[in-house]
Amino acid sequence: MKQVAVVGAAGMRPRRRAQSSWRGSGLTIWLPAGIMTMVLAILVLPPIGVLLQTSLTEVNETGGAGSFTLAHYAALLADPKLYSSAWNSVIFAAMATGVSLFFGGALAWIVERTNAPLRPLAYVTAFVSLGTPYVIYVSAWLFLLGRAGPINDLYRQFSGSSGIIFNVYSMAGMVLVEGFLWSPLVFLLLSAAFRRANADMEEAARMCGASVFRTFWHISLRLAQPAIIGIGLFVFIRNLESFDVPVLIGTPGRVNLLTTDIYLSITQIPPLLGHASAFSVVLIAVVAVLLYFYGRISRNADRYASITGKGYRPRPFDLGRARWLGGAVILLNFVVILALPLLAVLWNSFMPFVRPMNLAGLRLLTMENYLAVLYETSYVQLAVNTIFVSALAATLAIFLTVIAGWLAVRRWPGGATLDQITSIPLVFPGIVLGVAMMEIALWSPLPLYGTLWLISIAFVIRYMPYGMRYAYSGVLQIHRELEEAAGVAGASQLAILRRIVAPLLSPAIIAGWLFIFLLGARELSIAVLLAGPESQTMAVAMFDQWSNGQGAEASALGAAWTVLMTICACSLYFVVRRQSDMVAGS
Amino acid sequence: MANVDSALEVIDLAKDYPGTGHGTGRGIRPISFSLKTGTFFTLLGPSGCGKTTTLRCVAGLEQPDEGMVRLGRDVLFDARHGTNVALNRRNIGMVFQSYAIWPHMTVFENVAFPLRVSRDRTYGAAEVERLVGGALETVNLAGFQGRSPTQLSGGQQQRVALARAIVRSPRLLLLDEPLSNLDAKLRDEMRNELKRLQQQIGVTTIYVTHDQSEALEMSDMIAVINQGQLMQIGSPREIYFRPRDAFVAGFMGSTNLLTGTIAGSVPENGVATVKLTGGQVVKCQFPNPTSSVKPIAISVRPEAIDLRQTNAPPRDGWNRLIGTVVSAGFLGQTNRYNVRVGDLHLQSRTGPETNFTSGESVAVEFSVMNAIGLATADGKVGTDGPAQRIEPGNNSK
């Protein structure tokens, strides 16, 4: 029907809509995305395949693979422990999400939409806490809230009893600590949403006579609602997958969660691989469903935001006298999220053994722990291992995702598939990926098990989605004509990628690289399953020390490591700032 | 350079964007033109008419559905034989609408880029230095080599883009609205400079614009495009004085369009009598052969309409209508009048000596030579009345 008469004779011939563009035609245009798809599929698909396979295979006496069976699933589903663990996991994830949304959200609104003092402090807090290993964080909180910590110590002094007021080894303790852990990230994500919000709407409400609080409640919160729901669901998923807090607090407190159950079944002797795999598959299925909803919600949230994107000038609320209240909240956040835990780490690192924080303790100050850390060559080895693994993973992940992101954004044939493949690893909880990689290593003819290479590959898979986000939005910001001009000037596609795209993308590349590097350096759940005697990473070593009661030494190690990582986190902050300046300026 | 054969021939080039709904003006309908070496050719038309699409098809940035593109003896694209020379082997210089200067390279590196990635031959360091220096000198940017492009003004950026486009002596130069980002004064300067430069290097050039005065001033040849269709192709004078239809007449400066029908057949000398929709009878010229049955429009430029006292003696070879002044505006050098003749609203621009006031009765006169009879697209000129003024400003949004 369409325009046949107008197009005339030319329209009578069947149109040959071959897939081709100025970037090439025929095979050459399918090849790049094809090769990338294969490379990424080889990385991403085997873990799922191996898990499914193992979960459906009988283990026979010799330890070899047996015949097909559904026994693992049957046993898993028949075990009442599954349901109690699942219930615990959901409660834990939901309540911790609530805590971090409350803290992080209130803070984000104060920082972005009001004139409270001390606002930069909130960003410093968030970025420094990004550089602190979870293990250290959690152990600091265990100390602060624990039996020997200041809270219970004060209680004993006042009440004269020898008991405790708060048992940190409980669901409440876990929720609190996990909530604190996530609030800096929630803060960072939500502050972006509040920054985009349209100040006109808040001002209109104020003109109608609404109080600051009512404006916040009815307008600001409602406008940010899609973003909040999206972020909330994201944090909920991450909390469901969380491993550090459950294993460090839940396990000693006999609160079992899905992730710790998987960990226990794999670390017991002999390891219950089939059981753990079936467990993992179930967890993957749950996460996949949640991620599907998350995808739909966050797409809506983006649409919401883009309506109000243009022509916005930040006009923060004048809080009047309440400014200082806002400032106090920011300060409190700094103290609770950053200062106290770091102080606890420092205190412990200077003590010969874990003891309450008080003046009497000062006499015991010692440098021994630090000397041990500095002189013990095995610690140097640990640092080298961790940096090697994280750097290698960050480099590989960014290299792959920059190419994949470019192919996807520029709509090379097959590019859309790349976008989907790179987001598959989101469904792997860290501990599950650890199980899968372990099984792959056991199967593989190469001596992969216990090597740093295996951990690096696992990290590449896990952080690929993050790298893709950086690369994708980075390429989107490069004007199409900058590449076309290079093409017209005579450059090949490879030359365009190397000489135009990569340099223009460098801020995003650096920021993404640092982000993955920092995440890798603190990752425990994967490394704890894959690390061999020769391939320990910092997080694993600190975990072992803490579990073995060497809290003081772990603290010294953690303090030194935190300084190093904080330097990295700060550079991340400045690079991200420079990047946004550059985009705005050009 | 002028001795290189860079005649461009484009035959039945067509491109349809799939999946963009079945409205009009998506992509381009078959377009043909051929240019001699060194021609400055302009694609002119309203926004969204397909100028950029045509240019991108010639450059190789877009793959046409149909047609052929030949540059000199080389066939760059031929749908019938499946020929499609890769973009980076065409040796075409192009200046993009956004200039597309790479911010991470210095001015020198930007201009040197086409030499560095050239596949025909490798250029030595000294040669690169010399060629880049020469190109920058041509665009009056000598001495800017070390600058970062972010420190340049809009006009300077445009010249860097131009230097980059000409550094490798391309056989064809494509310019996509290169002046649209500049302010009015700079745009005037750059117009002359661009034209001088093109003549100096003698390269065949396709220039895209939606500004008709730019097109008239700079071009050797103009193609007017509307909704993907080539309306007319010709020299600036031809297009302005002998537009083929109402759209072209309207697009090339403001004009009055009077609809009507031809009373008899068009005689040999091209002058015929037309009965206007309002019943008046006027004589006009037909530069293009026209069949007598079709409704037609007569284009009369405002400056060709004379206003006189109703009692002034009629002149030979002039049409005369009687009307009422609706509004009068004094613009210094000219007076602008809006006159109603029956249902028609006409615009007239006269010298400063006339002086009529609103409501006054006047004789509206225009020479038969300045009244041009045109075919109209499906009998309609516009939607809002029998006569329509089309200001160029309205089209250039």
Ligand SMILES: Nc1ncnc2c1ncn2[C@@H]1O[C@H](COP(=O)(O)OP(=O)(O)OP(=O)(O)O)[C@@H](O)[C@H]1O
């Ligand atoms: N990539 C594309 N996909 C779909 N439709 C397109 C695409 N590029 C252009 N079009 C459509 O084709 C038509 C012609 O576009 P083109 O860019 O050639 O216009 P133009 O004459 O250059 O306009 P302007 O003066 O605004 O630059 C427009 O209707 C446009 O919407």
Ligand SMILES: [Mg+2]
């Ligand atoms: Mg255009």
